Amino acid sequence: MVVMNEADIRNIVSLNSDVIVEMGAAFQSEGAAFTCQPPVQQMMLAPLNGLLCVKSFYTALKKHFVVKMAGNYRPNGGNVSETHGMNAVYDSASGQLKAVLADNGYLTQIRTAAAGGYAIDLLAPQTLDIAVIVGTGRQARMQLSALMLVRQPKEIRCFGRNTESLKCFVDWALDTHGIKVAYFTDEALAMANADLVITATTSRTPVLHKEAVLGTRQSRDLLIVAMGSDSAEKRELEEALVLESNRWVCDDISQSAVLGELKGISDDMFGEAFTPIELGDVLRGPSPGITICDLTGIAKLDLAISEYCLARMPE
Amino acid sequence: MVVMNEADIRNIVSLNSDVIVEMGAAFQSEGAAFTCQPPVQQMMLAPLNGLLCVKSFYTALKKHFVVKMAGNYRPNGGNVSETHGMNAVYDSASGQLKAVLADNGYLTQIRTAAAGGYAIDLLAPQTLDIAVIVGTGRQARMQLSALMLVRQPKEIRCFGRNTESLKCFVDWALDTHGIKVAYFTDEALAMANADLVITATTSRTPVLHKEAVLGTRQSRDLLIVAMGSDSAEKRELEEALVLESNRWVCDDISQSAVLGELKGISDDMFGEAFTPIELGDVLRGPSPGITICDLTGIAKLDLAISEYCLARMPE
Missing domain, CATH: 3.40.50.720 (NAD(P)-binding Rossmann-like Domain)
Structure with missing residues (x-):
């Protein structure tokens, strides 16, 4: 199992034209293969003054599937929110957990901007x-x-x-x-x-x-x-x-x-x-x-x- | 951040009277504090011949909150299913990811039996x-x-x-x-x-x-x-x-x-x-x-x- 933290991830992923192209390809991807996208799970967390979203997606066309957690909080007020969370990456063919991308929400920010x-x-x-x-x-x-x-x-x-x-x-x-x-x-x-x-x-x-x-x-x-x-x-x-x-x-x-x-x-x-x-x-x-x-x-x-x-x- | 794999977890958690008492205490726990338990997110994964469930719970009474993934699959048929998944454990006060319990569903089996x-x-x-x-x-x-x-x-x-x-x-x-x-x-x-x-x-x-x-x-x-x-x-x-x-x-x-x-x-x-x-x-x-x-x-x-x-x- 691969574990990467936010610093590791920032070293290799940043907002650039490549990422925009990749996100575009994801938007355009279609096919007859099996897919599953359950409704978003949301936790409205009043004590953290924010929200944790769990978004999951499986497609038989890809090697992996994902359960993504992204939290956006202002635990002590303030103008800039803190982000937390991780992407759990599973093997599509075996169901095994392959990677924990402990990104603190960074990958979500990048994919959102690229979208x-x-x-x-x-x-x-x-x-x-x-x-x-x-x-x-x-x-x-x-x-x-x-x-x-x-x-x-x-x-x-x-x-x-x-x-x-x-x-x-x-x-x-x-x-x-x-x-x-x-x-x-x-x-x-x-x-x-x-x-x-x-x-x-x-x-x-x-x-x-x-x-x-x-x-x-x-x-x-x-x-x-x-x-x-x-x-x-x-x-x-x-x-x-x-x-x-x-x-x-x-x-x-x-x-x-x-x-x-x-x-x-x-x-x-x-x-x-x-x-x-x-x-x-x-x-x-x-x-x-x-x-x-x-x-x-x-x-x-x-x-x-x-x-x-x-x-x-x-x- | 703590990362534990299934072997680490099996070393310290097993089905015994203590666990039953702890699960009983969780059932009985009530209070005026803020709690959040969103609907279960379920992925019916036909290619894996099984189901991944995401269950999440927050209470201001506890130090942590959890997003739990448990998958039960029979990718190649057979009588005994494979389990996969992990528990993501977050700090209730800060929202930070504190632990990844990569248990392959073991903790879910234990808590289910104890319940x-x-x-x-x-x-x-x-x-x-x-x-x-x-x-x-x-x-x-x-x-x-x-x-x-x-x-x-x-x-x-x-x-x-x-x-x-x-x-x-x-x-x-x-x-x-x-x-x-x-x-x-x-x-x-x-x-x-x-x-x-x-x-x-x-x-x-x-x-x-x-x-x-x-x-x-x-x-x-x-x-x-x-x-x-x-x-x-x-x-x-x-x-x-x-x-x-x-x-x-x-x-x-x-x-x-x-x-x-x-x-x-x-x-x-x-x-x-x-x-x-x-x-x-x-x-x-x-x-x-x-x-x-x-x-x-x-x-x-x-x-x-x-x-x-x-x-x-x-x-």
Whole structure:
């Protein structure tokens, strides 16, 4: 049995174009082979002020299967959450435990950022004028890093409520990527003329609203990648905005309905203009109007990043 | 982080009276503190001809919390299943991963047997004339071992369908415990005058029926401990027999309804004579008529056996 800790894993896995390609391949993987993806197990842990998710995936097409634990906690309050957890990797043919990737949630962060990058590469126009990141935390930063691997927007904005956090984000972007980011605390101003909005918050109330996005317009061309909501309690997009979408894409329809932005949207609200489609099935390229891509995080990617990590393990 | 493999764990944990006492304490533990026990995550893995269960439990009363994986497979057919899995043990106060108990399902077997022993100690008469084990596999043997730790029945019987397996069980009981076991392939004969029946099979169709248990009688004094059914597909007790019970006990009512012997029993069938009660809440001692105790296996015990193991870890 292989045991790797976070430092070992960080040495061999980082967010780069290869990882985005691998996550894309996982999204696109289909086949007649047996697969099993049980509902996500969630522990809402009040004493830790956070949530532990268990996501599991088996496919007979791969050498391994995975049970992934990722916890996100703020045990003592504070702005930046702690992450904990591990990926348990089993042999698909024998059921034996093959590897314990004690990553403290690092692989989940990487695969989440790479999924965002892949969704943008698949759905956004080749040329972007203005991209907006909503949120200033760890995953907001990783989403910006992933974006920069697939597109080079002329202008990057960050929208949030806390000026201090926004300034830290701006400093980080300049230090890390050498790019200037303009920050906004006004939603409508932040959204003006944007081509792409990535929401990366842990908000329980919508951070993006129809009014600010559309104003008095009937429609606009915009790709929204909403990757923050991954539990019954979280929500980033106002329902009215969800219902305005001209194309609705998500990583997993059943998860989106329970954990993501399809919460509260009943099947009879679906129609020709608003039919959920999964990332693995959507056609490449931008589409007129508002495209929303809701990412809740799927165990298929946890398996893919685990196998990616194991394949790069030193002898 | 502590990593222990199956051999390490077998060195310090075995089925004995201490473990039964510890599991009893876990059943009885209650309190105003925060607890979280999400629904069991189950993976029905057709290529492995088996099932992986993920059971998780958090309580603010304990130093640790647990995510337990236990797989039971017959990848190449055969009578004896392989077990795989591990217990991931986290710190309750920080969320950090503290231990990986790579037990291949051993701790789950021990806690399951100990739970059976505890249930018998709690619910059976002090003196037992005849005890029947239904099933001949690994857990049937462990249930007999647990029984011998809490009661000394005058006669032990084993009931099953396969004569060869029954003979192996009889040999094992003589070798291991020095006790003579009579074997039966006829259900009604096996049940005649029994005080206690323990069902320990993986059957998907009932192995115990009202007709064989009651015959032409209206009732009889009998304790049935049904510990085999732990998934939507499994079933050991005929519904008619379940409805004949004068006292219904289980380890977890919500699990019994989905995974155990309360499947298909609707709430309006419950009444004064048939109201589910959990092991932690039932009064000690036998009760007239048929008592059924349905054990589906609960994560509270996975935490207890993990802490028991960690407490005995060599320096």
